Amino acid sequence: MLSRCVQQEEMDKFFDEWRIYVSDEEIKEEWSVEKQPDEDVLQWKNIDAYWGNVLCLNDINIGKKRYYHLSKIVKAALCLSHRQAPVERGFSINKRMMSDRARMAQTTIVDLRLIKDRVKKENVSGTFITKEMIHFYREAHSKYKAELLENESKEKKLDNVKKVPECVRKTTQDELHSLKYNVDSAHKLIDEGNKRLEAALKRKSFADVAAAQALITAGNKKLKTS
Numbered sequence: 203m204l205s206r207c208v209q210q211e212e213m214d215k216f217f218d219e220w221r222i223y224v225s226d227e228e229i230k231e232e233w234s235v236e237k238q239p240d241e242d243v244l245q246w247k248n249i250d251a252y253w254g255n256v257l258c259l260n261d262i263n264i265g266k267k268r269y270y271h272l273s274k275i276v277k278a279a280l281c282l283s284h285r286q287a288p289v290e291r292g293f294s295i296n297k298r299m300m301s302d303r304a305r306m307a308q309t310t311i312v313d314l315r316l317i318k319d320r321v322k323k324e325n326v327s328g329t330f331i332t333k334e335m336i337h338f339y340r341e342a343h344s345k346y347k348a349e350l351l352e353n354e355s356k357e358k359k360l361d362n363v364k365k366v367p368e369c370v371r372k373t374t375q376d377e378l379h380s381l382k383y384n385v386d387s388a389h390k391l392i393d394e395g396n397k398r399l400e401a402a403l404k405r406k407s408f409a410d411v412a413a414a415q416a417l418i419t420a421g422n423k424k425l426k427t428s
Contacts, residue, residue: 212271219272223256250280352385384424391421 253276261268269276321329359378395417402410 216271216275219269223269223272253280348389356382384427388421388424391417391424395421 257267257269257273257276259268260266267273359381395414397414398417399411399414402408402414
């Protein structure tokens with residue numbers, strides 16, 4: 203690692219700067235270990251901030267950074283993972299998030315973690331809500347409600363199937379498969395139509411708007427006849 207970050211002729215300067223750092227710099231109490239109130243794992247205060255503090259020090263004798271050569275190694279080393287605490291903390295957060303929603307997809311977990319980290323960094327009052335965010339929220343909520351209704355409908359139909367005599371059960375199951383296929387096809391048409399409609403509105407293409415509306419109409423019609 204040293205040979206990749208520091209040229210051979212800079213090695214002596216690097217070791218000199220390291221000796222100066224060890225002898226001159228003292229880690230203050232403010233950088234000691236602490237436990238965050240909302241976390242279950244001990245952690246050090248931000249080591250990036252600490253080294254950023256150190257590496258910004260100037261040498262008044264030469265008018266340059268005091269640890270110019272040392273900074274190359276430190277910055278490279280900070281790119282590496284040195285401990286398990288962040289990983290374990292991440293697993294703990296995931297576990298808490300999935301306690302009531304164990305069926306969440308990986309992309310959903312990642313998105314929730316990004317939102318949590320962003321809010322934690324800037325706090326809720328400092329987060330700027332855009333029209334696009336509101337649109338995505340409404341769209342996601344609508345899809346969630348539609349999925350709940352669809353699942354509820356499927357459960358009711360499956361309950362009814364269990365009550366049907368064995369001789370007609372196979373026919374009912376075939377009808378359910380056909381119904382599910384038609385409903386899924388209708389949702390795909392509507393989703394595709396909405397995507398095309400949004401793109402067409404951005405391009406101000408009335409022909410594409412008409413085509414998108416045709417897809418949405420076809421999907422809605424398919425839902426009604428299913």
